[in-house]
Amino acid sequence: MNTQGTYRPGDLTASGLLYEGSDFHSWAESTCALLRVRELMPAGFTFDALMAVGWATVDRRIPKQEEAMEVILGRVSPNVHQRIPVPFRFNTRELFMALQEASKPFRLMDLSPEFRNRVYQAALNDATPDQEISITKPRRSKLPPLLQLSRKVRVELRPLYFGTRTFKVEHIESETDPVKTQLEEWMKQIVRSDAQHLRHLIIRLSLRRSHLYSSFRFTLRWSPTNGLKVILLCRSVLLLSNLASLQAQLLLPHAQRRRLAGERPSHMQLRSLLGWAYGLCLLHLKRAVGAHFVVGSVITIHYPPSTIGAYNTGGDLAFDDKEQSLDMDE
Structure with missing residues (x-):
């Protein structure tokens, strides 16, 4: 079940649930502590001790396997939960091992360039749903956080961002902040070396001379x-x-x-x-x-x-x- 739209950003981290990229060992230790509090795991039996014993020993030390695994899975995020195969849900030790593998960080760079571009495009659509982005002060749009990640991601993502989005300069009535100034500042501070990837630019200009007014737009x-x-x-x-x-x-x-x-x-x-x-x-x-x-x-x-x-x-x-x-x- 997809519950992404039902919680706010930060809720998953604050909840203490296991998710992709979280600190698995710390989560496992706190989960074992909860099992000991509920008398489902012997006192002094830690996560490292659990990993060191065999299958048969686990059944002896944790006789209430079904209840223990219900507690464990109750502290797992839905996305990780659905990735655990059913056979791993009958033994506490095997379940912990499967959860450790399922909660590893997603390795974007292991994907092929084609799939990475699909991920980038989907992420851009989510981060900047508006295809037209204003660069006019004071509403000038900054780069989305996605473009401030690792150098490798930035190198691959910035050309896609500047090549697929439409940037617009609103018409300016002030003589102290003309379109030319805004374009120069935007090119220097935001676009920089990615200017060669720009494809879509909208400029709205106005003319006020002797009470004559006209505005037009071009792309x-x-x-x-x-x-x-x-x-x-x-x-x-x-x-x-x-x-x-x-x-x-x-x-x-x-x-x-x-x-x-x-x-x-x-x-x-x-x-x-x-x-x-x-x-x-x-x-x-x-x-x-x-x-x-x-x-x-x-x-x-x-x-x-x-x-x-x-x-x-x-x-x-x-x-x-x-x-x-x-x-x-x-």
């Missing part, structure tokens, strides 16, 4: 072989090879001098902000991965359908004040 996914692939939600499809082409296409003649109405920013401001954000991501990833970075990237732009209140620039460009998405996929 960055990087591959050392494919570089960056950017997908913008637009109405038609344009294939562009680099940022310069992106800027040139956005500067269409009929959209150069048009502005969005009301509280929305001008198209020129939105273009500049988008170009800055994209360039910033390229710069940080290029610094992070060095020679592995692939500059040649394919940008796909899709124009979204016009929405009420959105300014339509001649039927080719339409932006509103809602979040827009920029996805960079492998």
Whole structure:
């Protein structure tokens, strides 16, 4: 029976039950003391003495075998209990020997790399169930305790952690703590040499200029072989090879001098902000991965359908004040 969800962390240790990785010898001595108190084991008959005698001697020294084993198994955790074969439950000495083997620490490194990766993935899903992890102060997520274990585990686990989780930077209104600063601090303090394993990054930016406000979101996914692939939600499809082409296409003649109405920013401001954000991501990833970075990237732009209140620039460009998405996929 799985009782993992019925107790709190620390209860198993505090209970005194035998579990995987616990101090078996200390547990066995205290269990033998309990057997002596209940007059199921002769006075002065210790655990070491029990291990030194034969099968027949155990039956003579502990005549009430069934009661003694009931007491012993009552001090064993459910996970260890279910691993004891039935034949070992008829002799006190054999039961102690089976419990000693069953309570040994689990040796993770004895598993094959494939099985270790499965264990790591399951442990990460349990430790960080949210696929999106905020790195924005003051809610910046620290590394889970799992990534602070032995050096061998860290070496194998950190690439999996940074490669499968999506990290996000919330939009910042303060000029003293811009996105650039947050990314630099996070890369230096948390990511460090594992920057080459980053695959998913969400950055939310905001623009406040002369009471004009707009926010948009884009997701960055990087591959050392494919570089960056950017997908913008637009109405038609344009294939562009680099940022310069992106800027040139956005500067269409009929959209150069048009502005969005009301509280929305001008198209020129939105273009500049988008170009800055994209360039910033390229710069940080290029610094992070060095020679592995692939500059040649394919940008796909899709124009979204016009929405009420959105300014339509001649039927080719339409932006509103809602979040827009920029996805960079492998």
